[in-house]
Amino acid sequence: MKRRTFCASSAGLLALPLTLGRGSRAAEATVFMSTQLRPVEAAQAMRTVILKDYHGSVDFVPDQPAALIVRMEAEAETNKHTVSLLAGVHGELQPLAPKGILMPLDDVAAALKDRGFAPDLMDLGKFGTSQQLFIPWMQATYIMVANKKALPYLPAGADINALSYAQLGAWAADVQKATGKRLLGFPAGPTGLMHRFFEGFLLPSYTGGVVTTFRSADAVTAWTEFAALWKTVNPNSTNYNFMQEPLLTGDVWIAFDHVARVIDALTKQPDDFVAFPAPAGPKGRGWMPVLVGLCIPKGAPDVAGAKALIDYLTRPEVQIATARVAGFFPVTNAPLPPDLNPGLKLAVAAIQRTGAAKDGIAALLPVGLGDKSGEFDKIFLDTFQRVVLRGQAPRAAVDLEGAALAKLMSDTGAPCWRPDPPSQGACVVK
């Protein structure tokens, strides 16, 4: 993986001067720099499959996020522009916005209105400003997957695509009553992504925030109710890293995880499973998009080409092609073709429903924590450990861990990210 990344970046380094040479003669190839699809196979799939029907010529140059940022800053400072289009995860490209490097794309967004972008995702592309600076391209997120055997126990009147945490609890409790087993599962093992559930789903759903509301009364409610829900959770959950495994063995009937970590269950046995959005709490349906989008730097040599590429990449058929070969899913309501792998189709539908939920609260991946992001995650996992696994009082636990969080935020000076309201300076734990 590392070596492949290295090869990909070396290939990028080799490609760039070639491009420069050509670019100075005639603006034929649009230079498209991306922090995503870096592995050689993925980059190759990008060039040969995803970009196959694009009429213009494109130089797709994958590179590390840090390298992309440095390059764009250097190009802006020296006013020598080579790159026309940028792709990266939302949090990776955000630092370019306050530096004034990105071109407003409101006209592009308006022209693409009929593509059916999830409004929440489009809104994220403003980076907290009044202008559209980033157009969503592809995404991944966390979804829920259930074995069809669990469906008869859904609470009466509950819509599986718009569940609440209370309904999920009632559902899992009924499954337990009927089977005698706890069949709800979470990825709380050593390399599981359980912290993302707290940072992006549970706490935003109950408190509307993550950092600022960490010590709030709403947060205490969230932890109290989650501890109650945990009574229906398979105790092996603290060993689960990828939920597709217990889903396939039948040890778990209802599970939450990153789409990449349940996709095997969906594609191997698409007839046995359903996929649906994570539940909603009192404040809404918290969810964590892993959003990859497109930006055009100010002074780009080929603005028209870049805009044409944005148009191309967000077309329904290209969105579906991307889902097929790249493992990233549509950000628009692209209609799914009948021949799409049924498991992939389940995942895409669940992700589209998540993004389109009217009560959605998008919670971003933590931004600006640097090498403290591991300790940030630990605060949420330790609170879970205290309240849920060790039965400590939620109030005392959030106060204790909240103090650690407050110190971490002031040490890093990281400003708030969504859904917390924007802050001047470090994000403050209220």
Added chain:
Amino acid sequence: MHGGRALPYLLIAPATFFLAVLFLVPLAQTVALAFQADGAWSFANFSTMADDLNFHDAVVNSFRLVAVAVPVQFCLALGMAMMLRHVRRGRDILLWIWSIPLGVSDLAAGVVWLAILTDHGYLNSVLFHLGVIDEPTSWLTYETPVALFFAVAVAEIWRATAIVLLILVAGVQVLPKEYGEAAAVFGASPWRGFVSVTLPLLKPSIQTALILRTVLAFEAFAVVLAIGGNNFPVLVSEAYHWQHFNQDTGVAAAYAMVVMVISIAATLVYLAVLRTPPGQRA
């Protein structure tokens, strides 16, 4: 013979050099890391470590594991070594089979035991087929701490009894027969002979075996991580967590310091308690 006197030192020079470079230098670096925070000397890493949720559990689990595994391993190995004395044919084969676990990597051993003890593992299958249980039972969860501890201890005992055995067997082989025969002549029972003659003569080997095993048991990591995961923190797995997941090298180094201090203390205790005066050496 001037060159002859320097020869031994020349011969051990490469080993000494490698030890110094690959052990003493990293040790000094670890000490520096543990006692530095934000570029200044401080105890901050140690207070972070001591305040951490898992620190208490990690200390207790580590000591518990050593307290159970080391005595059991010692008794097993001593028994096996004694039995081997009386085996005439097939002794080498037996010794070879008994030392197989030594050739298995820690992590592989952990994974093997995980395959036995997990919900869909061999133990559950066997118990199910025997009709002892109606459905798979979970042994390795946070709700079953006793079974989990037992599982980790059994795996650790299986994996590392052989090293104790090999040291004791080597010690037993060089014991002079005359002492045992003399005891028998004076009418000592086999048990009396074992307790009063064999054990005291074996003391140097026992000391070596216990020091090695105890130090390594405090460093148990891969087996514990494979079977216990987050449910069974020990000192070294916490060091790994702080280094790998929390990306805080200082706190990881503080854990390493704790493991080192415990190891040195354990070694000193064994050296003092199992001291053999020069006159009594076999």
